[in-house]
Amino acid sequence: MNAPILSQSRCGDCPIRHRAVCARCNADELEELDAIKYYRTYEAGQPIIWSGDVMNFVGSVVSGIASLTQTMEDGRTQMVGLLLPSDFVGRPGREGAAYDVAATTDVVMCCFRKKPFEELMERTPHIAHRLLEMTLDELDAAREWMLVLGRKTAREKIASLLAIIARRDATLTPGGATNRMVFDLPLTREAMADYLGLTLETVSRQISALKKDGIIELEGKRHVTVPDMRRLMEEAGDDSDGGFLG
Amino acid sequence: MNAPILSQSRCGDCPIRHRAVCARCNADELEELDAIKYYRTYEAGQPIIWSGDVMNFVGSVVSGIASLTQTMEDGRTQMVGLLLPSDFVGRPGREGAAYDVAATTDVVMCCFRKKPFEELMERTPHIAHRLLEMTLDELDAAREWMLVLGRKTAREKIASLLAIIARRDATLTPGGATNRMVFDLPLTREAMADYLGLTLETVSRQISALKKDGIIELEGKRHVTVPDMRRLMEEAGDDSDGGFLG
DNA sequence: CCCAATCCTTGACCCAGATCAACCGGACCC
DNA sequence: GGGTCCGGTTGATCTGGGTCAAGGATTGGG
Structure with a gap:
């Protein structure tokens, strides 16, 4: 909603310009990100992460659409977020995943290994700021969606x-x-x-x-x-x- | 839910130990926080912030309960969050408020002037990390609530x-x-x-x-x-x- | 070509929760 | 004392969306 500075530089050789972690990154940081990143593809319908799993990566959606879903024991489910290209996945500083993530269409993810990413984040305050900003965006969006779910x-x-x-x-x-x-x-x-x-x-x-x-x-x-x-x-x-x- | 390190030191003379910004703060930082902070009280029912207002402070709830509310033009409303003592209010790096905040009971807030708080945050990465952590908690909570609203x-x-x-x-x-x-x-x-x-x-x-x-x-x-x-x-x-x- | 599998549409019926309305009970004030 | 709020309860009725059920359209495979 509040798309801030789109990155003018690319995140390494990513086929899209991430709106995510690389905005404002300089060449050194991009190089570091490059060193710890890898791509994964998922077919439509495939799970990406199960709720409770230990997450060992964070990353962004490069193409396709993924969904975040909560499930009750009796099978009722509620989607709690849609991940579109350039959206960020993962929770730096958190061990486990909080919800199921699944590929809704075929999905390509650009992943960063979590430990080194967190270390880079420690050294690079603007990445932490960027993440805070993105998380606030998501929080706004989630709260807006609460109005949709509760009252519309x-x-x-x-x-x-x-x-x-x-x-x-x-x-x-x-x-x-x-x-x-x-x-x-x-x-x-x-x-x-x-x-x-x-x-x-x-x-x-x-x-x-x-x-x-x-x-x-x-x-x-x-x-x-x-x-x-x-x-x-x-x-x-x-x-x-x-x-x-x- | 995931209450991390509770502050062992107090935030200046706050009557509660903030779980918020001062966890792990050292004496210097606490002093700085002290210099830019002030208290405000609100009576039950009083508005604290209107959606769209320019926010010139951030802070924590010291006592009482405040609520975050979204409103539609036709008057339908949805509460999107409850703020209990030690919860953080405000969005560093953001201009306007995204929702109405109101005092549900009598409320005491410990406020920090926004500009200097943001500057302190720039210089003090662990405050930014703490805020990211709190925001992730809120996001989890909001998404959990989406399941409640949508499916229960x-x-x-x-x-x-x-x-x-x-x-x-x-x-x-x-x-x-x-x-x-x-x-x-x-x-x-x-x-x-x-x-x-x-x-x-x-x-x-x-x-x-x-x-x-x-x-x-x-x-x-x-x-x-x-x-x-x-x-x-x-x-x-x-x-x-x-x-x-x- | 047929068959089966998906995904989608439409109809008939039902029920959880909204709506409308009456009333209760404590606090506060003349 | 008698009002009159204000928050809460309870009843009667209505209705939006859930449930169950029967097809339709498209795709892919043999």
């Missing part, structure tokens, strides 16, 4: 989610926010339901309703056109920022 | 809230968690409803139901005895940690 109707929830995806998509493509937006849903109906605290049937029904009312247009099941973002935002009951980073 | 029934929500208050109370009184717990509810039924994404009628009914079923005992409207914490935790559908710090 099903229709408003769907509209909120669509608005977030549209907005986030806009940050990755040049041009910024316009009235008309086109994007592909990166989530199944079930994943959307998990995110919104709904059932997949309700998600489906509300998407159909938004379509019938001309708020969105659908081509196939995933390809969405929003003819007028302002109308969508109204449906979301929300003229505030609405960005959820995960 | 009204009864489970009430039980979860009672468990959190009981647990948090226990961290402030010696002895730690036992089976039997006694505490006072620091929230009105309405505030509980705001926190849980329910109406106050539902809160009242579910509390009555828990009482009828012997999960809790009530003396007056606020004084609660939990004869067996394990039973309460079962009702919360939750054998995990469940601590929400705010």
Whole structure:
């Protein structure tokens, strides 16, 4: 939501410019990061981390979408965050993972071994500051989502989610926010339901309703056109920022 | 939930030992903190910060309980965090406040002027680390609460809230968690409803139901005895940690 | 081509929790 | 004493979204 300084330099040879750890890093630090990093790919549906596992890396999403999920013993689940490209994963200074992380689409991660990363962080205050900033962003986003979960109707929830995806998509493509937006849903109906605290049937029904009312247009099941973002935002009951980073 | 090192030294003459910024601070730093700090009191019900206001301080709650609240244009509100004594308020490096903060009971705050605090933070990496740690705790708590909001029934929500208050109370009184717990509810039924994404009628009914079923005992409207914490935790559908710090 | 597996849609019905409304009881104040 | 708040309880009713169930569309494999 509050995307600060995008890095002008690349993190080593990462195919994207991380918004994460390398902003403002100088050449020495980037070299150090380079030395402790490696790439991993995950197929859609694969788990990346299980809640409670010992985490031995932190990193950023390079491409694809991952989800953070909480689960109850009886199987009820709630998605508590979406990780989009450039989002950071992991908790420097923490032993275990707090939630399940899974690849929603095929995912490429740029990982840093945790110990050396923490050591680099000790020596490099601006990395710690950057992480604090990112964590505050995520906290804002999580709290915004609490309002969605606690007080919004099903229709408003769907509209909120669509608005977030549209907005986030806009940050990755040049041009910024316009009235008309086109994007592909990166989530199944079930994943959307998990995110919104709904059932997949309700998600489906509300998407159909938004379509019938001309708020969105659908081509196939995933390809969405929003003819007028302002109308969508109204449906979301929300003229505030609405960005959820995960 | 993950209360790390409690400060052995006091933050200047604060009447409580902050768990917040002064853990591990040495004498020099405490002196600096002392120089930029001041106390403020707020009466129950009073606003402390309005969403969007420019914040010129950060600080900790010394006594009393404050709440963080999100509001929609049409008046629906969702509490997104509870601030209990020793909890930190404010967002170093951020201009504006993201939510309304209000005193739920009478509150005493120990405030630090923001600019000098940020400067001290620049020079003192362990303060930045401490803040990162606290922010990660809050993020965990917020995400845990998303599960409560999105997937739990009204009864489970009430039980979860009672468990959190009981647990948090226990961290402030010696002895730690036992089976039997006694505490006072620091929230009105309405505030509980705001926190849980329910109406106050539902809160009242579910509390009555828990009482009828012997999960809790009530003396007056606020004084609660939990004869067996394990039973309460079962009702919360939750054998995990469940601590929400705010 | 058929078959099976996914993912999605739609319909019929039901129930948890919202809504509307009446009332209780203690604190405070004339 | 008698108001009148204010917070809380309880009842009656309504409804949004859950649940159960039956297909439809697309994909991939034999």
